[in-house]
Amino acid sequence: MSFSNFRVPYSIDERYSKKIAYFSMEFAVHQPLKIYSGGLGFLAGSHLRAAYDLRQNMIAVGILWKYGYYDQARNQDQTLQVQWNEKLYSFLEDTGIKFQILIHDAPVWVKVWYLNPETFQSAPLFLLSTDVPENDYVSQTITHRLYDANVATKVAQFILLGIGGAKLIDELGFNPDLYHLNEAHGVSSVFYLYKKFGSKEEVRKRLVFTTHTPEEAGNEKHDLQLCYKMTYFNGLPLDEVRTLCGIQGDEPFNHSLVALRFAHLANGVSQLHGEVARHMWSKYQGICPIIAITNAQSWRYWADKQLYRFSDEGADDRFDDRKRHLKKRAFELVADQTGKWFNPDALTIVWARRFAGYKRAELLTRDLRRFEAMMNHPKHPVQFIWAGKPYPVDYPAISDFNNLVHLSKQYKNMAVCIGYELTVSKRLKQAADIWLNNPRVPREASGTSGMTAAMNGAVNLSTNDGWIPEFINSGNNGFVVPPADYTNMNVHDQDEYDLEQLYQILEQQILPLYYEQKDTWRQIIKNGMNDVRFQFDASRMAHEYYEKLYA
Numbered sequence: 206m207s208f209s210n211f212r213v214p215y216s217i218d219e220r221y222s223k224k225i226a227y228f229s230m231e232f233a234v235h236q237p238l239k240i241y242s243g244g245l246g247f248l249a250g251s252h253l254r255a256a257y258d259l260r261q262n263m264i265a266v267g268i269l270w271k272y273g274y275y276d277q278a279r280n281q282d283q284t285l286q287v288q289w290n291e292k293l294y295s296f297l298e299d300t301g302i303k304f305q306i307l308i309h310d311a312p313v314w315v316k317v318w319y320l321n322p323e324t325f326q327s328a329p330l331f332l333l334s335t336d337v338p339e340n341d342y343v344s345q346t347i348t349h350r351l352y353d354a355n356v357a358t359k360v361a362q363f364i365l366l367g368i369g370g371a372k373l374i375d376e377l378g379f380n381p382d383l384y385h386l387n388e389a390h391g392v393s394s395v396f397y398l399y400k401k402f403g404s405k406e407e408v409r410k411r412l413v414f415t416t417h418t419p420e421e422a423g424n425e426k427h428d429l430q431l432c433y434k435m436t437y438f439n440g441l442p443l444d445e446v447r448t449l450c451g452i453q454g455d456e457p458f459n460h461s462l463v464a465l466r467f468a469h470l471a472n473g474v475s476q477l478h479g480e481v482a483r484h485m486w487s488k489y490q491g492i493c494p495i496i497a498i499t500n501a502q503s504w505r506y507w508a509d510k511q512l513y514r515f516s517d518e519g520a521d522d523r524f525d526d527r528k529r530h531l532k533k534r535a536f537e538l539v540a541d542q543t544g545k546w547f548n549p550d551a552l553t554i555v556w557a558r559r560f561a562g563y564k565r566a567e568l569l570t571r572d573l574r575r576f577e578a579m580m581n582h583p584k585h586p587v588q589f590i591w592a593g594k595p596y597p598v599d600y601p602a603i604s605d606f607n608n609l610v611h612l613s614k615q616y617k618n619m620a621v622c623i624g625y626e627l628t629v630s631k632r633l634k635q636a637a638d639i640w641l642n643n644p645r646v647p648r649e650a651s652g653t654s655g656m657t658a659a660m661n662g663a664v665n666l667s668t669n670d671g672w673i674p675e676f677i678n679s680g681n682n683g684f685v686v687p688p689a690d691y692t693n694m695n696v697h698d699q700d701e702y703d704l705e706q707l708y709q710i711l712e713q714q715i716l717p718l719y720y721e722q723k724d725t726w727r728q729i730i731k732n733g734m735n736d737v738r739f740q741f742d743a744s745r746m747a748h749e750y751y752e753k754l755y756a
Contacts, residue, residue, distance in 0.1 A: 208300045211377040213262050213329055214322060221261035221751050226374050226381040227252070227328075228266050228366060228391035231274075231351060235325040236627040239273035239292050240332070242351055242594065243559035245417055247627075248474075248653055249387055251503040252750075255743035256328035258505065261751065264379060266370040266391075268362065269297070269318050269332035274351045275597050277623040283614075284607040285623070287597045289350065296324050297332065302376055303339075306369050307436045308361050313347070314339040315369050317376075326505075331377075333369050354598045360427055360435045363460070367393030368439055375401075383755055386414045386468070389425065389460035395467040396439035396446075405449055405467065409493075413754050414468040416461055416495070419481045419650045424461035432458045451491055465492040472754055474500045474651040475672045481647050496753055499672055500651040501746035504738060508660035509635065513738075516731050524727065528662045535636030538629065539590060543613070543620040547636075551586040551618070552719045554711075555637035555663070557625055560595035560602040563648040567605050568704055569641075570612060575708055580616050585716040592622040592633055630654070637663035639715060643707060645699060646670040646691050656741040659683075659733040664726075666710060668703055676741065682732035684710050 206214070231246035232238070234253060241250065249265075256263045276288040302317040316337045320330040335347045346353075347361045371394040374381060386392060398408045418424050429452065432438065437458075438446045446452065450463045465471055465486060471493050473479035479497025486492050509531060515524035529549045536547040547553065560566050570576050579587050591609050595602035606621070613619040622629065634640065640658035642649075642665065652671035659665060665683035667673045677683040686706040691699050718726045739745060 206298075208302055208319070209378055211264070211329075211379050213264060215257075215260060217262045218260040221259060221263075223262060223383065223751065223755050224379065224381040225261070225263040225383050225385055225755060226266060226370075226379060227263055227385045227387060228370050228394065229387040230268065230362075230366060230390040232265065232267050232330060233627055234320065234327050234330065237296070238294060238320070238325075239626065240267060240270045240351065242274040242596075244651075244653060245388060247502070247630075248500050248651075250327070251501065251506065251653075251743040252387075252747060253327035253330060254325075254503040254506055255501075255747035257322055257326050258744055259747055261328065261747060264329045264331065264377075264381075266331050266333070266366070266373060268348055268351075268366055269294075269334040269336075270351045271334070271336050271349045274594065277594050277625065279623060283610050283621075285595070285603055285610075294318075296320075300331070302373070303337075304372060304376055306364065306372060307440070308344070308347070308364050309357075309435050311344075313344045315365065315373075317373060331373060333365055333373065335365065352596070356427065357431070357435065360432060360437060363390050364393050364435065364437055367391040367395075368397045370394060371397040371401075382411070384412050385750075385754070386412070386464055388415065388417050389464040392460045392464045392467070393437050393439070395463070396437070396441055399441070399449070400439060408467055409469045412468045414464040414471040414493075415474065415498075415754075416465070416471055416482055417474055417650045418461065419473075419478050419485070419647055421485055424459060426457040426459045429455050429458045451489075462486070462489060462492070465489070465495070468493045470754055471495045472498045474498065475675065477647060477671065477674055478650040498746060498749045498753055499675060499741070500653050501741045501743045502653050502656045502660070504660060504742040504744075507631065507634075507657040508738075509662065512662050513734065516734060521724075521727060524731075528730075531635035531661065532638075535632040538632050539620050539622060539636070542622050542624075545617060545620045547588050547618065547620070548586070551588050552638050552716060553588045553590065553636055554639040554641050554666075555590045555592075555633050555658075556641045556643075557590070557592040557622075557630065557633045558642075558652075558654050560593045560606050561599070562601055563645045565643050565645065565700065566591060566593065567609055568643050568700065569707060570609070571700070571704060572708070579708075579711065580618060582716075585720050586618065587716070588618045589616075590620050590622060590633060590636060592625040592629060594625050631657070631661070634658040634661040634663055637661075638719065639664055639666050642667040642673070643686075643703060644668060644670050645696070645703075646688070655683075656737050659737040662730050662734065664715075664729055664733055666707070666715065672741070676736060680714065680729075682729060682736050684715060686710070
């Protein structure tokens, strides 16, 4: 097919005719395409599926990571091992497009690959690669590892996504009405667009931005001189960059702050996050308004349709049988990895997502006496599964993962799984009776794993963060830790409060309901399934982006 004067290769719904170019560092479109690490990618993948379903006039730009994020394997003692294995994708199409950009004042060749919408039923996705023989080895490594730990390599990746992505849009002749940055990794694009359109005002008309990080420290900052030497600013003099970006002297270059100053509108990814983001950035001059569009996930991709059918039909026996079958099938995966053979009739708690300190994977194990009592309860047996990928150089998170592995050796009803990607994620959501989510409030911008868990008959147990305040009616469609005045608590007190509340809910509400009031428990599952079905389906989200952010 021709990639000149590119048009989205399906008929466009006139409600979504505005042309959008969507930039993201990662996309979790389908299991075989391993170019994602966690929630940002899962969200972007569901966005592309919804854009396809709604026939929106959107194309997406990302990076083809040669080794992906990393492959999660095990050492001899079952602890985490990081592996970098080359990925090969015969289903990607070679566009024939090659062009050069400057990185560190040297020309770097960029090759472009294409994911056809019909391959995985997603909006058109173009992927940039520097792994070509025309480049020297260092330039080739720019697209080797997602979120490379080397600072200069990471800045080069940001240049590639931003300037390279914006240049690709011109190579395609797509002429979008709006450029949408999903997180600030691609904000170098503004310097390309500034040169193209001639003024900051003209860039601002065309730029929107989604922020996912609810704390200032979590937003990427890099040394201004390093960025300049890396040609991050597309050849602009430093004084002009400072003036354009509102930077004083040699203040660090704050990617999110610059995105907020160049965009005409931005959004947080839950109603709570919108409030947090507005407060967080309010002390800075010249930022755009920040609205809220709550994240969602693709029901078409994630949901177990038979569970929904039996629920709609009121076929309770078949509903129960289906959930039991899903658990049993998922437990085969757990047994294959860990040698633990789980009981499909026992209450199964799953904690599975990216390992990061604020998400507190090991929180329930901090009270070992109470954990031991729960794991060995004679009347109400419990099974526990953990899974997730720590960032490969986040050593405290890796330590949490490994400590859970060692603890699991003491229990036949506790397992820690590896390979937490799309397929394992879906299986573990089907395995779960309780989907445990316990980040420190308000550190989770949105969190979406609980949405897809509910779509597979799991009940959410969560702290009141991210999307949860918009969803859980505690005791009706899930369970939530009662909100406290966390602003006046230190971290230790907050953790102690949440730990106590989680155990109280488990011991006093969840376990008695699951084992002694099956009809009530089933209704809680169904209520959760119904409440995520439309409000937290990605089609609602993709529609809201056109209605609120792109309008």
